[in-house]
Amino acid sequence: MDVRNFIDGRWLDAQDGKRFNSLNPADTRQVVASAPLSGPADVSQAVAAARKAFPVWKLLPAPRRGEILFKAGDLLLREKARLGELVTREMGKVLAEGLGDVQEAIDMAFYMAGEGRRMQGETVPSELPDKDCKSVREALGVVGLITPWNFPMAIPAWKLFPALVCGNTVVLKPSSDTPACAAALVAFLEKAGIPPGVVNLVHGRGEVVGEALATHPGIDAVSFTGSCAAGEQLEELLGKLHRPLATEMGGKNAIIIMDDADLNLALEGVLWGAFGTSGQRCTASSRLIIHEKVYANFIAMLGKAAAEFRLGDGLKQDTDVGPIINAQQMEKVLKYIEIGTAEGARLVTGGSQVTAGDCGFGHFIKPTVFADVDPSMRIAREEIFGPVVSVMKCSRLKEAIDIVNSVPFGLSSAIYSRDVNATARAEKELQTGIVYVNASTIGAEIHLPFGGWKHSGSGHPEAGGRGGAVDFYSRVKVIYRDFSGRLQRAQIDKQSPSGILS
Ligand code: UN1
16 A cells, blocks of 8 residues: 655655655565655654645634544544555454554544644733633634654544644654554545644654654644653754644553452453553553562463463454564563563563564563562563563552652552552552552553653643643733723722722
């Protein structure tokens, strides 16, 4: 399949005609899409189109902008089966998850369509008579969106839809591993009637297109989801430009399992959180902190269940775990497995690549469990982004919470316990943007803010409305309207009650 850039309402090749391919990670002999290998000139063209479209788009009433998103959501819903398959072919996650990825985009379209009729500001009383005070939200301008491959429909939708309903025009630079998914999403916005120039799409490499986009003088704000290394580089570059930047960069999410937990329920949660999407989620459960009384038993249950998982092409019905996105990521995960072994952690199951049979042409790593991990080890502190879970022991809740909080990341955490006081204590003390009780660390819903604390992100959450994405993609203007016809001085003029009444 050939995909193109989308600039000013037209599907275009890169100006210099270069192209690159995305491959099926379950079988890299299959080319999924060929896409333009764009450069800074394509970025400039897209930014110029977005600048030109901005003044008109921002004046369209927000409920009308929302209607276009509603239409896009409706069209996506009708094509969900086809799009879910595309996600699985290009990104590798199993089909149920591919469909979930599309559903997350649909949910966001409908939610943000409604946001067009909310977008609340505040109206508050003035301290002076004959004066109104209110706050309203306005668009930022042209926003650059840089998105990863692990949720190739959902994350672009998380950024596009709130940015658009707030009245911004956008240039999207999706991951070069998943250009077809991004192009499909943008095509639905086109079908829904988005005016030319409001949404622009430029494919290519992050180091070239991502950087040119983020630093382009015509860009007013940037939203980035991806690796810590790339996010930190953007923070440095954009700090100097005083340009608003939202980053979602990573996690080292932990599940605490207390001695009174329902262990079967916890096991399901761990398997889903650690090995779903092959562990390639920012929210993946990559640490387990287990109470000493159930430690050995739970590790035995986990080791057995993880070893039974079937790896393969996510389109096949009996596949439990799909591939790793590309060779480079696979090398990174294998390197961490080596590091864990060298650090003295005990390998319970997995720990290697799978090359036999159907897996021979893809990037597959067995679900891997390391036990007896010390919280100071690198496999307990650094993001691996693969199907590897590091298990640690604790003797009480306070110790478990301290271990969770001891890493620089703070995206998601979970606790399994039947003790309501213990879970309430954990809710209060876990330093993560998302806390789950008796559920895994993955599976956030789109109408609540999604964002990491500490080094996981910039503190501008995605998703949600006010308090979430809408806050980042709009800025607040405060309006004081004085209709007294005289000079009134705030903080200084104080009328007595009788003065007002007379
Ligand atoms: C991500 O991994 O970057 O909460 C996003 C979840 C999904 C989104 C994950 N809804 O796991």
